[in-house]
Amino acid sequence: MKITFPHMGDMHIAVKAMLAGLKLDVVPPPPITKRTFELGIKNSPEFACMPLKINLGNFIEALENGADTIVMAGGWGPCRFGYYAQVERDILEGLGYKFKMIVLEAPDSRLYDLTQQLKALGENVSLWEAVKAIKSGWNKLNAVESVERQFDYYLPRAWDKDRVEKIYDKAVVNIDQAGSKEEAQEAAHKAIREMSHLDLKPGQPLKIGLVGEIYTLLEPAANYDICRLIGRMDAEVSRSTYLTEWINDHLLGGMVKKSVRKKLVNHAKPYLKYQVGGHGLETVGHAVHFAKMQYDGIIQIGPLTCMPEIVAQSILPSISAREAVPVMTLWFDELSGTAGLTTRLEAFIDMVHRQKIGTNKHVKEA
Amino acid sequence: MKVGIPRGLFYYYYYPLWKTFFQELGAEVVTSAWTNRQTVEKGVEAAVDEACFPIKVYFGHVRELCCEPLDYIFIPRLVSVEPRSYICPKFMGLPDMIKASLPELPAIIDITVDISKTDRLLKRDIIRVGEIFTHNKHLIKQAYQHGLFQLYKCRALCQDEYNMAEALRMWEGEEIALPANYNLNLGVLGHGYSLYDQMISMNLINRLRQMGCRVKVVENLDQDSVEAKAAEIPKRVFWTLGRKSVGSALLLESQPEIDGIIYLACFGCGPDSMVGEIISRKLKTKPFMMITIDEHTGEAGMVTRLEAFCDMLQRRKAVVSENYISAYG
Numbered sequence: 044m045k046i047t048f049p050h051m052g053d054m055h056i057a058v059k060a061m062l063a064g065l066k067l068d069v070v071p072p073p074p075i076t077k078r079t080f081e082l083g084i085k086n087s088p089e090f091a092c093m094p095l096k097i098n099l100g101n102f103i104e105a106l107e108n109g110a111d112t113i114v115m116a117g118g119w120g121p122c123r124f125g126y127y128a129q130v131e132r133d134i135l136e137g138l139g140y141k142f143k144m145i146v147l148e149a150p151d152s153r154l155y156d157l158t159q160q161l162k163a164l165g166e167n168v169s170l171w172e173a174v175k176a177i178k179s180g181w182n183k184l185n186a187v188e189s190v191e192r193q194f195d196y197y198l199p200r201a202w203d204k205d206r207v208e209k210i211y212d213k214a215v216v217n218i219d220q221a222g223s224k225e226e227a228q229e230a231a232h233k234a235i236r237e238m239s240h241l242d243l244k245p246g247q248p249l250k251i252g253l254v255g256e257i258y259t260l261l262e263p264a265a266n267y268d269i270c271r272l273i274g275r276m277d278a279e280v281s282r283s284t285y286l287t288e289w290i291n292d293h294l295l296g297g298m299v300k301k302s303v304r305k306k307l308v309n310h311a312k313p314y315l316k317y318q319v320g321g322h323g324l325e326t327v328g329h330a331v332h333f334a335k336m337q338y339d340g341i342i343q344i345g346p347l348t349c350m351p352e353i354v355a356q357s358i359l360p361s362i363s364a365r366e367a368v369p370v371m372t373l374w375f376d377e378l379s380g381t382a383g384l385t386t387r388l389e390a391f392i393d394m395v396h397r398q399k400i401g402t403n404k405h406v407k408e409a
Numbered sequence: 410m411k412v413g414i415p416r417g418l419f420y421y422y423y424y425p426l427w428k429t430f431f432q433e434l435g436a437e438v439v440t441s442a443w444t445n446r447q448t449v450e451k452g453v454e455a456a457v458d459e460a461c462f463p464i465k466v467y468f469g470h471v472r473e474l475c476c477e478p479l480d481y482i483f484i485p486r487l488v489s490v491e492p493r494s495y496i497c498p499k500f501m502g503l504p505d506m507i508k509a510s511l512p513e514l515p516a517i518i519d520i521t522v523d524i525s526k527t528d529r530l531l532k533r534d535i536i537r538v539g540e541i542f543t544h545n546k547h548l549i550k551q552a553y554q555h556g557l558f559q560l561y562k563c564r565a566l567c568q569d570e571y572n573m574a575e576a577l578r579m580w581e582g583e584e585i586a587l588p589a590n591y592n593l594n595l596g597v598l599g600h601g602y603s604l605y606d607q608m609i610s611m612n613l614i615n616r617l618r619q620m621g622c623r624v625k626v627v628e629n630l631d632q633d634s635v636e637a638k639a640a641e642i643p644k645r646v647f648w649t650l651g652r653k654s655v656g657s658a659l660l661l662e663s664q665p666e667i668d669g670i671i672y673l674a675c676f677g678c679g680p681d682s683m684v685g686e687i688i689s690r691k692l693k694t695k696p697f698m699m700i701t702i703d704e705h706t707g708e709a710g711m712v713t714r715l716e717a718f719c720d721m722l723q724r725r726k727a728v729v730s731e732n733y734i735s736a737y738g
Contacts, residue, residue, distance in 0.1 A: 133686075314509065348678075348679060356457050360510075
């Protein structure tokens with residue numbers, strides 16, 4: 044059995060470690076490239092949202108590399124994601140691939156269910172080994188994210204931005220290859236130490252809050268690496284969702300870290316009173332949260348036609364007016380080009396910068 | 410007291426219930442006009458660009474009602490109208506979307522309909538809404554029961570080939586005659602609020618009738634058989650309307666007199682993008698056409714496609730009687 048799974052940001056590092064812990068053969072899909080997009084777009088329904096198309100491209104490339112089992116998450120709506128696995132299976136079978144699909148139908152379940160499902164996946168694994176496998180994946184993910192947060196901090200501040208990116212990219216590879224928790228943490232610390240020795244620009248950069256749909260937020264290929272684009276414009280990005288937080292809230296039931304979800308729901312209440320599936324409520328909650336934290340601007344991103352994000356998009360202008368923070372929405376589909384994206388980001392950041400000069404005398408004009 | 414009900418979205422499924430409920434509680438019920446060009450223009454202006462066409466049209470209806478002296482406007486939050494199923498995320502945030510986009514609104518009556526797990530909250534919300542008009546809880550419950558009865562009565566009208574929009578007009582006393590002659594049998598599927606709205610669907614059903622087709626919609630089919638067919642696919646579709654579409658498509662395929670199936674989808678509709686794909690993959694023996702519409706669609710293009718589809722069916726019918734031709738080459 045050779046297992047594969049879809050990409051989502053740095054998730055592959057954790058999943059690889061976890062499946063290896065379950066003594067399974069893993070064939071991760073190759074990194075997302077133009078070919079992944081092309082394969083996905085060619086074979087997906089035209090109006091499906093972009094994550095499905097990238098998923099499908101991942102699967103086709105992994106099956107070409109010899110995978111024969113696909114692990115995919117499920118769900119019970121109302122967001123389309125819950126039906127992804129079914130449509131993807133039909134499409135892949137229609138293309139003539141032979142494979143087995145395992146759908147983990149438990150996005151809001153308890154840790155015990157997850158362990159059981161994973162245990163069922165690994166054939167000769169004890170419960171203890173299953174727990175250990177989950178822990179090993181979790182540790183690597185935490186290590187990657189600690190570097191990522193520092194990366195978001197140093198990229199706008201450093202003079203030598205290429206260097207920051209290089210350190211980060213190398214750290215991710217090192218953590219991926221690390222054999223133990225200690226090695227992973229050592230790789231993370233080394234990268235953070237290196238970043239802290241860089242020459243920094245004086246003054247405080249602009250702070251931009253990035254909110255939106257989780258896949259688009261976490262997968263650089265789906266958002267055309269928007270974090271780096273903004274970082275290179277000397278603005279600090281804070282993402283609303285990190286993978287560890289999401290896993291903690293939805294898979295581990297808030298057991299490992301303190302959940303902030305309740306606070307978000309309260310933040311969103313004056314604007315959106317009901318959950319709308321996907322990350323609609325989180326988007327609204329985080330936008331209010333960022334506004335209250337005195338962020339200079341908020342950018343919402345999502346795949347085109349994403350239903351929960353459209354609800355959030357309709358509500359964001361009233362947040363923008365009441366909390367006095369500029370908000371911009373960017374939709375991503377397979378036709379987005381980076382030039383247009385860069386221009387819009389530059390204009391937004393210029394505008395935010397000017398507004399800040401208008402209200403705050405301490406910031407000098409660039 | 411005057412209560413306004415926008416003539417969009419779930420108006421087509423629940424209007425008799427809402428109207429009877431408010432009237433029995435002593436309110437005067439006002440609706441916006443049937444969707445027209447102005448509704449569309451007003452809606453497109455107010456809603457975000459990425460919203461789907463029916464949502465934009467709904468914005469137009471609400472804006473039209475805003476021009477009238479109303480005490481309340483009824484914008485329900487429909488989360489789930491049956492256990493373990495949803496409508497669509499946009500319905501779940503509809504009152505909030507409207508409030509954020511249209512500043513000058515009459516007071517909104519927003520009732521949350523969520524019976525995905527339990528109907529306890531719905532019952533409480535019905536009382537809460539009723540108490541705006543009267544403190545007699547018995548009267549409120551009675552009004553709701555009468556509403557349900559009227560809804561049942563209206564839906565019973567759909568047993569012939571009438572669609573929900575026609576049933577609503579007949580329920581209010583109009584008489585509608587259907588053409589008696591036809592030479593093709595078609596199944597037409599889609600979300601009722603776009604399919605039965607003559608402006609959104611560009612009069613799709615009547616156009617087909619004029620071309621000599623007898624049109625069957627979801628509501629004309631036996632609902633138990635639809636559910637049974639929908640249960641055949643591996644994972645239950647968790648959108649109420651989507652599941653009915655899938656079930657109807659499979660049921661229609663099993664009916665020998667049906668010549669072809671048309672699915673009307675709205676651009677940007679999330680459930681449609683998945684459901685349409687499932688249907689087109691499951692249908693093996695009957696021709697299937699998916700039409701996607703938005704506010705820009707020119708009528709001529711759609712008419713051409715309908716004519717071509719019908720022509721193709723006619724020819725196929727003539728040949729099939731001699732030897733079988735697969736619907737997919």
